[in-house]
Amino acid sequence: MNAPTLTRRGFNKGAGGIVLAFSLLPAEVLAQAAAARLPGSLNNNRLLDAWIRINADGTATVHTGKVELGQGILTALWQIAAEELDLPLSRVTITQVDTSRSPNEGFTFGSQSIENSGVALRLAGAEARAILIELAAKKLGADAAALKVADGVISAPDGKRVTYGELAAEANLKREASAKVRPKPASEHKIVGKSIPRLDIPAKVMGGAAYVQDLRLPGMLHGRVVRPPRYGAKLESVDEAAARRVPGVVAVVRDGSFLGVIAEREENAVKARAALIAGAKWSGGDTLPDPAKLYEHLRSRPAQTTVSSEKKATVLASAKVIEATYNKPYMSHASIGPSCAVAQFADGRYTVWSHGQGMFPLRVDLAKALKVPPPQIRCIHFEGSGCYGHNGADDAALDAALLARAAPGRPVRVQWMRDDEFAWSPYGCAMSMKVKGALDGGKIVHWDYELWSNTHSMRPANPAGNNLLASWHVADAQKHGSVTNVPIQFGGGSDRNAVPLYDFPSQRVVNHLVGEMPLRASALRTLGAYSNVWASECFMDELALAAGADPVAFRLAHMTDPRAKAVIEKVAAMANWKPGEKGSLSRGRGIAFSKYKNLACYVAVIADVEIDRASGKVRVREAWAATDAGLVINPDGLKNQIEGGIVQTASWTLLEEVRFDRNGIRTRDWSGYPILAMPDVPKVSVELINRPNERPLGSGEGSQGPAGAAIGNAVAHATGKRLRDLPLDAARVKAALG
Amino acid sequence: MAINLKVNGSSRSVPAEPDTPLLYVLRNDLQLNGAKFGCGLAQCGACTVMVDGKPVRSCVTQIGTLGGAEITTIEGLGTAQKPHPLQKAFIDEQAVQCGYCINGMIMSAKELLDRKARVSEADVRDALAGNLCRCGTHNRIVAAILRAAKEMGRT
């Protein structure tokens, strides 16, 4: 009998493969399968006019669900829309997110804005233009294919013309996008690909109103909040009278252990807050782990363990095995401006102005905390101080709403004080990474990687709870949401970049997601990627050293992705890398690479460091980065992001660690959390490999993993000592040098 | 009580106590957005303004100590139509990410350019050592200040 053998290939090709593929899809994807899947954020916001409106004066108004965080995203999206619409930038306005009118695009995070919002605007813009051309063809009695468009004017070969403004009333954009109209090819781009000056900069250098902090509404009051002295402490009593004696105090608000005050004048709100702090009695509270044993503690806690990647091949017993453990402490967003929000409660409805990363998700948790249906809350985005993930912005929004409830009709502006920000904004997670590598014939034959971390995703709108701080403190307290991890196929969370891009014949990557969260943590720029690239790329150098190979050549020898190779080779050329060059006792140089999330931009970084052997202080003298982000929308904006990421990472890597003891957080001001200052900032050169025919890749966070590991490798190169615990501060380096 | 202040060349009366930090008065009473609250502890420089030509941290400067001193804020440097060379250079160099630190950077740089006839890159970095930036915009900030210095004949 000739029975077919079921090979893997055969199985995937057969009908069984198709059934299998569908049954693995989550329910909501299946539900949407009825309507065709549309690219980017068009899929969830399918009407063209959710994105683009053509106005009677010939201008266009463009909506996006993504928010400006100082990364220049609104400018890039504005360029994309104007390009496809064939309108000059001056006739296109892009709006800030407002839940009463914007498309719901969730959060602005993970360097995904260009890939989601940008794709939607590109296709919606092209389709809107096609609709206008079709209308014009009828009006002008000409063939649509013969019409030309420039600056919002459509002209026929016989010279007759009609403007977008004249067609606006008839152009029906209240229809579902088809995503069938092909956007312009890169060769026809006139606006995309140009370094257009950012929209938001002039106001920021002139003292214009640029931030939610600058919002000044009629009758506005000033609020301040008082937080518990430690996690979990309960407010037993408070001397409200002392606070009320401060002039202009309108209300002291106490709800369980949530405590705040509103006053006519800001300085009086600050004084009243001090009076409340002095007169408050708290009890209980959590005991934190011993900071000296943080990583052992983390690795010993119960965890959900999953395998992020596994590839098996025989490893000979003769292979040389080395292993190491790397650690990263809690880090703070350390935004220069503390979190701030304005809220107004009138006629049972709330209006909230916030610098959070997602107005729609914020509204979900505000509604749960305030116990009103979401449509009774309107959230409007205004920029805040630089935001590197999930900081206290959303929490301040609930604080403002809770205080505003005590002064109906009047807007209340809440600004956190510096200690609120350092002690209560969620941190970037502490992480521990164990890595083992086997070498045979100078090549890596097996890679074994395990990591331990809390979740990096405790943002609002988790269905299992409420992730806004004050919701845990009010009398009718809510619980925080469940522990989730971004799935690896969407870039991963704690295991982001834990799976190396190198071609190892055998590998195993294991993620231990620890549920117990002693310090409040959530998303900080790159989630787990900074830490995982730190461990993996430092360990690549350890293996290269063991194999007697040059770090650049060793990486290239294990890589097949041509775009990855190209950035490594490019940065080596930029920095004039000399294979086999020895570090001196006080100078060293290191390289590292990653493809962010294994899905986004490719970045390779070389760093040169200088070490003061007496003090142990490390200074990054210079850094080079080569980046491939596919089609580049705004080269200067992209360079600014890559460069800023490297400087911020130098600070993380050399200096940063949230200090705490068993009783609580010790980092309360800048003296407890030094960051890199102007004289220590490295010179940075960035080069882009533009690939106009590749899709644009997210890049806002791409340089941070490789920058950190490049610095670590440079320190090892100089000193001959491998430091595996972050940060590489003077005390640690000095101790290692002996 | 009311206190008189001289801000950007005009005399203003504000209904605040003498121990009120200048920052709150500038922002809330005089509606000047430039100076920012960053720490309230004289640690970050976001609130920098000039008092009689010297940079001060307005978050810890009590208005009662100012007497008739001349206070200059970033709004007093230039306007969108007539920007100060520093403001123009920050736009030309796109030397901003979130921009929250930029007020302090420009005001500290202004004092440096007023004080020194010739400035080097090292001078700029030293003068700004006490101004924190979290976005990593430092190198562009230095480039912008050097561009303005050149424009003003100070390099």
Ligand code: FES
């Ligand atoms: S706000 Fe004044 S120095 Fe930080």
Ligand code: FES
């Ligand atoms: S540009 Fe954001 S803090 Fe400097």
